[in-house]
Amino acid sequence: MSNPEIAGIRALLAASPSGLSYQDLRLVYDGLGSQFPTAEDVTLTADTAGNVAVEWTSTPGAAKDRAILYLHGGGYVIGSILSHRHLAAELGRSAGTQTLAVDYRLAPEHPFPAAVEDALEGYKHLLAKGFKPQNIAIAGDSAGGGLTVATLLAIRDAGLAQPACGYCISPWVDLEGVGGSMTSKAAEDPMVQYEALAAWAGMYAPNDVRAPLVSPIHADLRGIAPLLIQVGSAETLLDDSIRLAGVAGAAEVSVRTEVWPEMIHVWHFFFPVLTDARKALADAGAYIKAAMA
Numbered sequence: 001m002s003n004p005e006i007a008g009i010r011a012l013l014a015a016s017p018s019g020l021s022y023q024d025l026r027l028v029y030d031g032l033g034s035q036f037p038t039a040e041d042v043t044l045t046a047d048t049a050g051n052v053a054v055e056w057t058s059t060p061g062a063a064k065d066r067a068i069l070y071l072h073g074g075g076y077v078i079g080s081i082l083s084h085r086h087l088a089a090e091l092g093r094s095a096g097t098q099t100l101a102v103d104y105r106l107a108p109e110h111p112f113p114a115a116v117e118d119a120l121e122g123y124k125h126l127l128a129k130g131f132k133p134q135n136i137a138i139a140g141d142s143a144g145g146g147l148t149v150a151t152l153l154a155i156r157d158a159g160l161a162q163p164a165c166g167y168c169i170s171p172w173v174d175l176e177g178v179g180g181s182m183t184s185k186a187a188e189d190p191m192v193q194y195e196a197l198a199a200w201a202g203m204y205a206p207n208d209v210r211a212p213l214v215s216p217i218h219a220d221l222r223g224i225a226p227l228l229i230q231v232g233s234a235e236t237l238l239d240d241s242i243r244l245a246g247v248a249g250a251a252e253v254s255v256r257t258e259v260w261p262e263m264i265h266v267w268h269f270f271f272p273v274l275t276d277a278r279k280a281l282a283d284a285g286a287y288i289k290a291a292m293a
Contacts, residue, residue: 003262005274010264013190022108022203026078033083036272042089049125052118053103055081057089066097066135066292069122069163071151073142073266075172075200076107076115084141087269091139091167094285097292100126104147108203115143115204116213119151120158133161137288138225141266142192142237145171145229149216149244152224162225165291167284170231170266171240174217175201175209179239188234191265197236217243226254228287230280232263256287 020028038044038057045056068091072084081088081103092099104118119138126136140148145168152166175197182194205214212219217240227248231241238259245257260267263276271277 003276005276006262006264006267009267009270009274010190022077022200026080029074029078030080030082033086036086036270038086038089044085047100047125049102050121052121053081054122054125055085055101055103057085057092057099057101059089059093061096062092062098063096064098065131066095067126067131067137068092068095068097068099068288069119069126069136069138069151070099070101071104071119071138071140071144071147072101073140073144073170073172074106075197076112076143076147076204077200078106079143084269087141087271090271090281091284094281095137095288096285097137097288107200111203112205112211112214115147116150116154119147120154123151123155123160123163127160134164135292136163137165137167137291138163139167139169139284139288140171141169141268143172145169146173146216149173149219149221149224149227150213153213153216153219153221156223162223165226165228165288166224167288168227168229168241168244169268170235170237171229171244172197172237173215173240173244175205175215177201179237179243181238182236185234185236185238189236189265192236194236217247219247221248221251221253224248224253226291227256228284229255229257230268230284231257231259232265232267233259233261234263235265237265258283
């Protein structure tokens with residue numbers, strides 16, 4: 001690897017404990033997020049969308065009539081508002097919007113369709129607050145990237161207007177894990193391996209991992225909002241992004257797909273210490289601004 005910043009992040013990840021239960025991993029993931037606190041100029045406001053805990057983040061100059069609905073990653077089993085607060089806030093800064101992060105229910109305590117239901121509730125909450133669909137974007141990383149697409153489908157199927165766009169960071173859209181990069185990139189990926197994904201897929205969707213709202217790679221995507229997909233070249237989930245772009249494009253959905261050399265799964269998470277993460281978020285912010293305009 002020629003990128004010294006990525007090498008440092010790989011070393012950080014290599015030092016993380018292994019063989020933990022999902023309960024312990026939740027604590028570890030939140031702890032990793034706390035290593036990158038939100039900037040001092042970020043305003044945090046707790047709220048609820050129905051029975052779902054949500055959190056607003058806002059930075060100076062954020063448009064009061066524009067918002068990003070953010071869906072965190074973590075394989076539908078770990079992750080929270082706390083783990084991804086810094087990322088949600090910085091994406092909002094890049095796009096010049098507020099961000100509403102959804103603390104959706106996690107598996108195995110709450111399997112599918114709990115996460116989709118909670119994400120849809122977050123979107124309805126924005127509409128109830130007076131945000132126009134064309135001034136809303138939905139974004140998420142990893143499982144949250146797959147959930148972004150599933151939420152767009154749930155919005156369509158509920159007869160609601162689509163938001164301006166969807167933004168998928170290293171999305172997990174095939175819970176079967178049959179993409180070729182699942183094995184060809186296994187030696188390069190320091191974060192995501194088939195065994196863990198298969199276990200979490202079984203927790204989230206014990207009945208059918210191929211259901212369209214579970215694995216949107218199998219969905220009819222016609223009528224959903226335009227998509228921006230960003231993925232790293234060193235990811236086992238690289239093929240998830242490439243295949244998603246193909247399925248969406250075949251369904252007449254406008255798609256922009258970016259493969260970032262040397263980048264690992266959800267490199268955006270490390271933006272305080274990673275130049276390419278800041279560049280990716282800046283590009284995404286510009287895309288969201290243009291979609292809303």
